[in-house]
Amino acid sequence: MSSIEKTEEHQNGKNITFANKTRYIVLIIGLCCICSTNGNYNVINFSVICMQDVIEEQSVSNQTHWLENTADVSFIFSAGAVGAIIGLFPSVPLTTKYGVRNILSLYGMTTAISTLLFPMAVSFGYYPVIFVRMAQGFGASIMFSAIGSISEGWSPISEISTYVAFLSAGFQISNIISMPVSGVLCESQLGWRAIFYLFGGFSVLFHLIFFVFFRDSATVHRNVSLKELRKISTGRLPTSSKRQPVPYLAVCKDKVVLSIWAAAIGGNMSLMALMTYGPTYLNKVLGLDVRETGFLNAIPYILATAVKFVAGPLSDSLTFIPEVWRMIFFAAISQLGLAFGFFVMALTSSRVIAQVAYTTAIVLAGINIVGVVKCAQMVCSFSFISSHFPFHSFKVARQHVHFVMAVISLSAWGAIFVLPIIIGIVCPNHTASEWAVFYIAVGIFVIAMNVPFPFFATMEPSEYTKPEWEQKRNQVSPEQRI
Structure with a gap:
């Protein structure tokens, strides 16, 4: 029985549509999951600056508590990235075999439960904190892949920029919520522990809802009407219920994909520097107190979310401009703006100008999702019909975007892992001059890594996404493939 016939059966059963x-509805639920997972992972970035009670309770004469040791705290930040990198490697084959619904739910619950256990781990000591932090990172590792996979199964072609932009807004929204809430709770009678219980609890709830309601494809969801299914399917090839194996070598040799990954490495390194060390920069360099840091650090993410909500629909609506030029435009604005923000923060001595530059960098970084990431969505998924390949030519679509997004995730988690080491070397005392050197270096790095993208960006699906590629490959002997 075909997927449309199944949906028609559901319609006859008078299901809610x-x-x-x-x-x-799927978009909102997915957004809540990404928002809560990212919030779980990042709340330690703020809460670590208000754990004075732990130092007082656990301090031992003639010994420095791990919360007072910059290297120990930096390793806790890195431990999350280590867990994420570990989690990424099984995520691709697991998603291929079991689907995004099962794996995203499993990973999300892992982060939620480890967040709830974090205060207990702190009471036990440094090494339990490292273990729980790695579990947080393990569960959070799938967030980027989830954006690609959810969009792949549910977004009409005419809304793909909107869908991707809105899902990715979870990264900003989580900071909008977590930073000021953490600032208030840290200085309240509830204390920093309430932060972990609050965010962990909501994360459990959202992922349970996701598991119950979500399906990997709109074609098999009982609440999708025939009318909506036609809208989602327009311009798409019919998809198989079973994912095709990922041609890892072919993807890794693709110049377009390599340019996407290079741009992602540059963008993620710079953005993670702001997200991870933003509160530290505001507190140590600009001299803001804890409450001010919480609220002022939320402002860039509020604006970034608003810009994403505009950029996604705007990209979809500018149909008179070729799609590839739209992607290049948004990528250029995003990454050049990010680099410019770093240069201004490095060269200014004005607190106000530094705050404006910091805000601008975070705001513009967010719109890269409808540039580089959208290009990955198109190039590595043949579910979208190309003008050169008519619909009737092929029986089933081939999508490998979850692997490409997993590598983009790896670049983000790799950045989070190495940043504490770099910060420890370049900014040991957190002085303005030390941060200036770091910011200039990051600004140059992000520009250099984004140079190839405009030359290779395309809307055409890669050869390995086409069914005929597998047929040709099967005709080649294993020795010749190697």
């Missing part, structure tokens, strides 16, 4: 907008 949410006014033909089920895909938006």
Whole structure:
């Protein structure tokens, strides 16, 4: 029985179709999961500056507590990235075999439970904190892949920029919520522990809802009407219920994909520097107190979310401009703006100008999702019909975007892992001059890594996404493939 026939059966059963907008319900649930998972991972960035009670309770004469040791705290930050890198490697084959619904739910619950256990780990000591932090990172590792996979199964072609932009807004929204809430809770009678219980609890709830409601494809969801299914399917090839094996070598040799990964490495290194060490920069260099740091660090993410909500629909609506030029434009604005923000922060001595530059960098970084990431969505998924390949030519779509997004995730987690080491070397005393050197270096790095993308960006699906590629490959002997 075909997917459309199954949906028709569901319609005959009078299932709720949410006014033909089920895909938006999925979008909201997916956004909540990404937001809560990212919030779980990042709350330690703020809460670590208000754990004075732990130092007082656990201090031992003639010994420095691990919260007072910069190297120990930096390793805790890095431990999350180590866990994420470990989690990434099984995530691709697991998602291929079991689907995004099962794996995202499993990974999300891992982060949620480890967040709830974090205060207990702190009471036990440094090494339990490292273990729980690695579990947080393990569960958070799939977030980037989830954005690609959810969009792949649910977004109409005409709304793909909107869908990707809104899902990725979870990274900003989580900071909008977590920073000021953490600042208030840290200085309240509830204390820093309440931060972990609050975010961990909501994360458990959201991922349970996701598991119950979500399906990997709109074609098999009981609440998707025929009308909505036609809208989602327009311009797409029919998809198989079973994912095709990822041609890892072919993807890794693709010049377009390599340019995407290079741009992602540059963008992620710079953005993670702001996200991870933003509170430290505001507190140590600009001299803001804890409450000010919480609220002022939320402002860039509020603006970034608003810009994403505009950039996604704007990219979809500018149909009179070729798609590839739209992707290059948004990528250039994003990454050049990010680099410019770093240069200004490095060269200014004005607190106000530094705050404006910091805000601008975070705001513009967010719109790269409809540039580089959208290009990855198109190039590595043949579910979208190319003008050169008619619909009737192929029986099934081939999507490998989850692997490409996993490597983009790896670049982000790799950045989080190495940043504490770099910061420890370049900015040991957190002085303005030390941060200036770091910011200039990062600004140059992000520009250099984004140079190839405009030359290789394309809308055409790669050869290895086409069914005929597998047929040709099967005709070649294993010795010749190697």
